[in-house]
Structure formats: structure tokens, C-alpha cells
Amino acid sequence: MDEILPADVMINRSGAIRASSKTSSPHLQHPVTYNDAPETRPVLVESSTQLRPPSVTRHTGGDLDPRQPPSPAGSGVSYNPRDSNTWRSSSLAGRSHFRSPPPSGDLRLSTQFPEEGSSMQPWNDRRNSSMEVGGDGERITRSSVEIPIMAQGQIINDKVPKAKQVPLMIGFVITSFLAGLDASSYPLALPSIHNTYPNTDTLWLKVAYMLAFYSACPLYGYYSNIFGRRPLLCGSLTIYAIGSLVGGFAVNAAMLIACRTFAGLGAAGLLSMILVVLGDIFPVQKRPVYLLFVFTSFVLGEIAGRMITCVVITYMDWRPLFWISAILAFITFSLIFPFSKLIDHDHAERPPTSERLRAVDFLGTATLVGAIVTFLLATTLAASGTFQWSSVAVVGLYHAAAISVALLLLIEKTATKPLVPLQIVEERSLVAILVMSMTIGFGWNGFFEHVPFFMQVLHSENTIMSGIRFIPLFVANVVCSILAVTTVRRLDFRFYLVSGLALFAIGIGLTSILDQSTGFGQEIAFYLEFGAGTGFFLPILVTAGQAFSRGEEMAIVTNLIVFFISLSGAISDAMWDQILTTDFPSRLDQISTDILSATSKQLALTSITSIGTLPATAQSAIVSAFTESVQLALRITVPFAVVAFLAAFWVESFHMVGRAQMYINQRAAQSTV
Template sequence: MATHDQARPVYTHRQILEILAGLMMAMLTAMISTSVVGTALPTIVGDLGGQDQLSWVASASLLTMTASTPLWGKLSDIFGRKLMFQSALLIFVLASIGAGMSQNMAELIAARAVQGLGVGGLSALAQVILGDVVPPRERGRYAGYMGAVFGVATVAGPLLGGFIVDTDGLGWRWCFYVCIPLAVIAFLVIQKVLTLPRVKRDTRIDLFGAFTITGSATALMLLLSLGGQEFDWHSTWTYALGAISAVLLAASIFAERLASEPILPPRLFRNRTFVLAAIASLCVGIAMFGGMIYLPQYLQIVKGMSPAASGLMTLPLVIGMFVTSTGSGQIVTRTGRWKIFPVLGLVFVGGSMLLLSQLHTDSSKLVIGADVAVLGVGLGLTMQILILAAQNAAAPAVLAATTAGVSFFRNLGGAMGVAAFGAILTNRLNAELKDAMASAHVTAPASGTTLGSPDQVHALPEPFKGLVLESFTKALESVFMVGIPIAILGFLAVLLLKELPLRGSAAKHAGPDGDGDLPEPAAPARTPTATGG
């Protein structure tokens, strides 16, 4: 059982903003690093070779980020939030340097995997630290800023990557170097302004739980990332990885029940709010990453836009996400009511999937922008509020595990969305193109039906090019249609959430196990400031 050596410090608004600035810079660098490489991949492959390893450059960081998220929460309980957050920043910086200096694809993939470890720590611990510093009642306004940064970074990454690759004197290696200065500044800011009390905890690490949880997630991620690309869905690899993931998942349940200090305490899954928030976050992750990854493909392949131009077309998403994330956070802080926002958010997410599925080859930019804005509104109303709801229902002793758990399921959903949507797109594209060629009595060009970069697609001869664009649009329709029932599932999950009153003091909690349904009412704001080292 954890015991505090000193009372939890109470921070002034200015101190919280300084800490928030450091967290936001770290989040900005972490999220940009996961998406900036996308537009640079063709150039990287041209320089380093290894076309058959292309998917690993994108998948390696996503794999380690998702698998490591629960571990960072536990390590922060043992060694301290500040030390682990700065360690994640250090890992991220060193891995980014390594990625930029890579001389072959193997080195780049290894560096990206290590980079993902750092990103996993930054994305999870930023929310944990915010939960430590700010009482739940006041957390909405600050969480809104974090959500806005998440959206801006995710969308700005491809745009920044396209700009860097196209700029003389920079090149693709600067896609990894560009985030380093912000990460260093974030390290120094956190070192200066963050002061948390020293906490005595059981220092035993749940090694069996760590192995089974990360192993199960890793096997599932490998299956989803490589299935249909590196090996057929109906293959020995598919069944083997699926079986390994299932066996390790079952073993993790056994391990966490036996562990004295589990990484994901079983009592979390007795907490109705945590379970429903995790399910909703999984669905949001699927829809969010699916939309953000495959919408640029529509813009570049079907509409013929450059990477930079397609990035600009996602600005409505950023604006919608920023306005609703910050606005809902302010309202939650003033009223203490939060449930309406994720409920409305999932409605908007589902609506955006329906609207995006109606796009065709001659859709106007105005229509595309409006559809994308609807998705941004939905994500802004949902993501940070779900974490806030889970934190509010958790005892301080399991705050890190709760936050890391919700983040883990959102990241897992993102990985599942990218992989599953990619498989659907590939299968539907092949089927649609085959049918279209048969109906139009058109034969494939000498280069075959394998599609390359957007420039190569637009260089195809007519009428084959027109059939490709039409088939690609229909395939994307299927992708976004799959997002609708996923959004409905998330909507049902948030609808079942019980709106617990937001606590006014971070020192109070819902119950001894963090799974009570009756948090204490908001306490009056206190004025002492945080001091000490």
C-alpha cells in the first residue's frame, strides 16, 4: 500500500500552465513522430531500399507504443512520475537520432521500435501527471488543451513530413531530427517546474504480468499489421499468432490475479466506468486512426493532391477538434457535468464515417472539408473526457494504472483500425478493379494492376486510370462503412456510463479500491502553492 511522505502539493494556475506547457511539448513531439514518417516513406525506400520491409517502418513504433503503455504506468508508481517521464523523453530523443542516422532499413526499423517505447511513455504519463497535479473538477479545461495538441500533432505530421522531404537541404532524415529540440525543451521545463511528493511503494515488478500483457498485445499487433501483406490471412502464421495472443491473454489474467503489485490490477475491470471508458476508447481509436490514415490516400490518389495539399485539407479536422476539446473542457470545469460530451462525440464520429463513405471521385473540397470537420468535432468531444471519467472513478493508488489502461486500449484500437481498414481496402480494391475491368472490357497495362505511389497512379493510361480511381473510391466507401457499427458500439458504451460527480480535490477518491460509484462532492478550491524539490 502506498503512503505519502508529505501532503500532495497544490499548484497555482500559473504553475499548472507551466507544467502543462512541458507536457504539451512532449505530446506534440511524440504524436508528430508517429505520423510524420508517412509522407517520407517513398523517399526513404528509394534511399535505403527494402520495399518489402516498408510496412515495418510504420508498424514498429505503433507496436512498441501500444505494448509498452501499461508498463510505463506501473514503472511511474515505483520510480516516480517525473523520472519516468524524463526517461521516456530521453529514450525518444536517442531513438530519433538513431532513426535519422540509419544507413539501412534494419537500423531504421530498430530505431523506430525504440522510438515507440518513448512515445508510449510520453502519451500515457502526460495524462497521469495531469491527474496528479489537477483535481478532477478542474481537470477538464487542461485536458481539453491536451486533446487539441493530440489532434493538431496527428494531422500536422504528414504535412510537416511532406514539407521536409520537398525542401532542399533537409531531406527525410530531418523528419526524425525535427522533434528533438521540443523534446529537450520539454525535459528542461518538467525538470524545473514539476514537484511531486516522494511516495513509498512496493518496488516489486510484475515480470510475469509484463511479459504476458506485452506479449499478447505484440502478437495481436503483428497479426493485424502483417496479415494480408507479409502473409495470407488464411495461413499458418495467422493461426499461430492468434493462438499465441489468446494464450498469453489468458495467462495475463492469471498473472495479474496472483501479483501483489499488478500492472493492470484486476479490480480495474470491476470498475464499470473504467471498462466502459476502455471500450469506448478502443472504438474511438479505430475510427480516429482509420480516418486519419486513409483519408489522405483518398485525397492524394483520387483527388490528385500533393502531400502538403492533402495535409491542408485536414485543417477542418484540427479546427473542429481544437474548438470542441477546449470548449468542452471549460464547460466541464464550470458545471461538473461531462457525460453529454462523449455521447454527442460518438454520434458525430458515427456521422462522419457515414459522410466519408459517401465521397466519390468528383466530391468538392467544400464537402470533403465539412465531412472531415464533423470527425474532428466528434474526436474533440470524446477522447480526453473518457480519460477524465476513468480517472475520476479511480482511487489515487490506481490512477496511473487507470490512465495507462485507457490509453492502452485507445492505442490498441488505433493499431487495429489501421490494420483492419488496410486489409478491407486492399481486398475491396482488388475485387472492385477486377469487376470494373471485366465490365468495361479493359485489359491491364504492361505494368500490371499493382498500384504504386499517387504519382504512378495518375501516370496510368486511360481508361485504366479512371477504373482505378473509381474502384479505389468504392473500396474506401467500404472502409468507412465499417467504422459506423464501431462508432455505434462506442456510443452504447458511453451511454451506459454513470455520470459520477467530479471530485474537487485530487486527494479524495471514490472508494478504497477505486471502483466506488459515489465520489465525494467537490471541495472548495485551496490556495497554498506547491513548493519543495
């Protein structure tokens, strides 16, 4: 038999195979088709042994994923005995036919495919390993260039008619708006709630919801892989709606805290489950467009939530805010539930509930929740001034969090189905994306939660007017999001992540110089820059995280992105609280008593928006001190934005040019297989 020398093979649009280097075998002249879709794409074939008929066929679990041991169930490479010239690479979403003499020996296949819409998505793997299919089919490892893995969103997209996608998308958009509304409205309602229950510390009204939210947030993706997307998505909506509805009728503070805790468990899954389901329904090259609608409505909810809260509290009470949230949740549920069976496309293939329960990592879940609760509780209690940072309670809680994290790592190494597959850290692009998520929240939360209040103080205006100032930011966000999602197929993930985070960091830095002398046009320019940055990177960040994920990792990675952005936002909240409760009072102490009396100082500390009755000199001094404290907080967040910007360079290239026809051809091929 002839030996195949290393050859760079191109499959042209006619389906013929062409070698760019010399070969001693005529077999390479056989026509080759991939999914019956002729395309021009590089396929590097290297063989160090002779060709001879194979004796054993071995499948691998997953799509040629070396991290899963060879298993009869799944997909992989097989030989069709009815056709001696056909090799078949099958997957859940489709089959690939390679027409050539049946190879044996050690065949290394390095590829850069599939094209747009195919049942496999490219996963850039630069590690030094190779996929070797021996004559006995026993050894299968990763290729050193680019290996295709199954893309989430192919099979389901074929089964969800466009007429049913519309109500689902409307429900998703309302859900994301609700998530933004809830994030921005509740903190503003706390003073009004405190007036209703004056003997209750508002800190616990905030902490109870926060602990429930962050404890449940990282779990939704994992449990949706086991029990399905439908029960987790619909369950989160139901829990949030019931908690909000009953909370609006709370008769005492204890009942309100319990309802907010219950609602927080559901709110944790609103945005993350929407993003996971979108990853299931739509292929990666179409997904950014739908993520545009989701994130635009989320930003709109963040901005509009402040204005809605101001109007409702001014003319009514805080209770209608809870009822509005409950009504929106029930409307969303009514739109999603009738079509929710389409979300769990493999529901019939799932094992019985008892088997799924045995697969759950309950010990890891408890350890993770313990780590989150102890860490956030220590940070919040210290930042609010309830305890000193060096107190026994705070130090003890931090030690408990550290021990819980260490135990979690040990548990996850031996878990059958770990909460977070530790192999994720082997993919540098995913590590970079998670690092970006961990650092983005500092600037995001500081800008959307605290800068509007800063504008109220700086310009002596109400919440509605400060919200109107953010309209240019929203417009820039929408315009740049549209630009990003429509051109990312021609450019690259990394381009928009780098450029977006650069604008994001610069926007925060420029905002940190705002003061009483800043002109209106200059202020709007800063908002435009920040909005443009978020528009560029936000939908692309989630798309990239899902594109570089493998199989069930998609839901977990998506969930982690949302969790880390939210968690860094919570830490940012604690930082702002610390600065405004320590730095701001110290600056007020430096003001002469001739300008600022003790009574005026106390008014500034308790209700800074009510200083309009004070003399002009006292108002100016208070606003100047508050401005310097806010500038300090914003400058602290700039390094985190810079870290996110640098991490974006570690995301590998991912191009989606020319893949639409491939998807169409593949679907036609699937119907004939």
C-alpha cells in the first residue's frame, strides 16, 4: 500500500480534494464531501502509516472531545461497511460523509470548519495534542489546530417554527426588562419602605434579597442541564411573581423580608436562563441579533426603573412596584409556557427523575452556597459599618468562605457531574471571558446604580431628570449593539470585545472628572462613550462564551458570566457604601463650621437630596465634598475595567464568514441520511 505523506488538502466547491504537497498515493484524488456541502476550507491530513481496512469502529461521547472517555454512546468517527469508500462522522445534529479509501494506522485530522449554521461549531484549541484514530479506533484525542464540536442551537432551531419564536422572543425581552427593572427600582424604594416600617433596619431588607439572589444565580445553568430548561425557566418566573405579589401585601417587615428572599431565588434565573435558552434555540452566527434585543431591554429596564420608581413612590406607595413586577412576570409566563416544551428538545431522552437526582452534586451545591453567603455577608456587614473590617465576625466569615472554596475545589474534582467542570480553565478564551465578567461589574454597577444619584446631587434635580440624562447613553448602546451584531460575522469576537472595553474604561475614567464646572455637552459625550462601549462588548461577550463552550458547558458558562458580572456589582455596591460612609463624612469634617453647621452636616449625611433649603455656600461645600467622594469611587473602578480590556486580547479569533450556505446544505443532508 502507498504511504500518504503530509499534505495540505483543500476541499473546493466542487467537492474535489486537492493536495498542496506531494503524495505517493492516488487515493487523495477521490472526491470528498462534508455534510454534502462543498465548501473551500483547509483540512490538514497527516498519516505516518499505510492504509488498510479498519477492523474495529469506536465512537466517542460528545463530538471528538478528549475529555470524555471513548463510549459506544454519542458521536464520533465510524466506517460504513456498505461503502468501502465512505467514512462517517456523526453527531447529534447531523452526519458528515468523507468519501475516500478507509484509512487506518494513525490518522491525524486537523480542521478549520464548519461553516455558518452547521451542526458543529468551531472551537479554537491551540494546545499541543492531536486527534489520533488508530487502526483499532482506540485512541482519540484533541487536534492541535481547530476541532469542531456540536453547536447548541441547531437541532432546536429546526424544530421551533418562526411563528412560535415570536412569542418566545417577546417573553424573553419582557423578562430581561423585568430583570433590569428589579435591579434598579428596589434600592430606590428602600427609604419609602423604611418609612412604612421605621423599626426595621433597611440593611436586612437589602441583604436578604441579595443573599438569595447570589446563592441561586450560579446554580441555574447546572440544574437546567439535569432537569431541563423548561422547569428552571418557568420555575424562576413563578417564584419571582409569587414573591413579588405577596410582598406587595406584606403586613410587617418580617413578611416583606421573607417575600423578598423568596423572590430573589426566582430573580436569579430570569436573565441567565433567557440567555441559556437563546443559546439552545439559535445558532451562534444568528444569536447576537437576538441577544441585542435582550440586552437592550435590560439596559432600558435599568434606566426606566429609576424613573418608574420615582413616579410610583411620589404619587402612590412602594407596594405598586411589587405588583408591577408580578404582573410583568405573569405576562411573560403566559407567553413562554405554551411553547416551553419546544425549549427542552431532548426531554423524551432524559433518564427518570430518580436517576437525575442521583447525578446532582448536592454536596458541591451546599458548599458553593455556603461560600457565597459567608463572603457576601462579611463584605456587606463591614462595608455598611455594622462591624469593623478587622472584627472577629467579619474575619471569621471570610475564613469560612475561604475554607468553603477550598472544599468546593476538592469536591468538584471527584464529583460525577460537577457544578463547574474544572476543565473549563483549560480553554484560554473561556478563562479570559470569565475574567472579563469578574471585572466588568464594578464599572457597570457603579455607573448605572450610583452615577444617576450623583447627577441628582450635582444638578439639584429629581430622579426623573437624572434618568433623562441617560437617554443618550441608551441610544449609543442600541446603535453600537446593532453595529456589533450585524458586523461580527465579518470581523471577530476579539475586535468588539477589545474596542468595547476600551471605550468602557475610558468612559468610566472620563466620568470620574465630572464636577460642578462640567458642561452639559461634555457630560453627554462621556455618556455616549460609555454607552458605545457597553453596546459593543455586552452581546458579544455572551456569544463568545457560548461559542467557545462545549456541550453542556454552554449553560454553565453562560450562567457564570451573569453571576460574575452580578457578583462584582455587589462588591462594587459594598465599595460605594464604604466610601460614602467613611470618605464623605471625613470630607465634611474638613469644612469650616462657619460654612457648614453641625445640623447641616447631619442633613447632608441623612438626606443629601434635601439640602436645597440650606444656604448657597453650605450647598456648594456639601456638593463639592460629595463629588470628590464619587470621583474617588469611580477612579477605583477604572483599573478593573483595564483588566477586562487586557483580558479581551486573550480571546482567540472566531470568524463566522460564509457559513450560511453550509447550514442550508447540511439541513438538506440531514433529511437524506
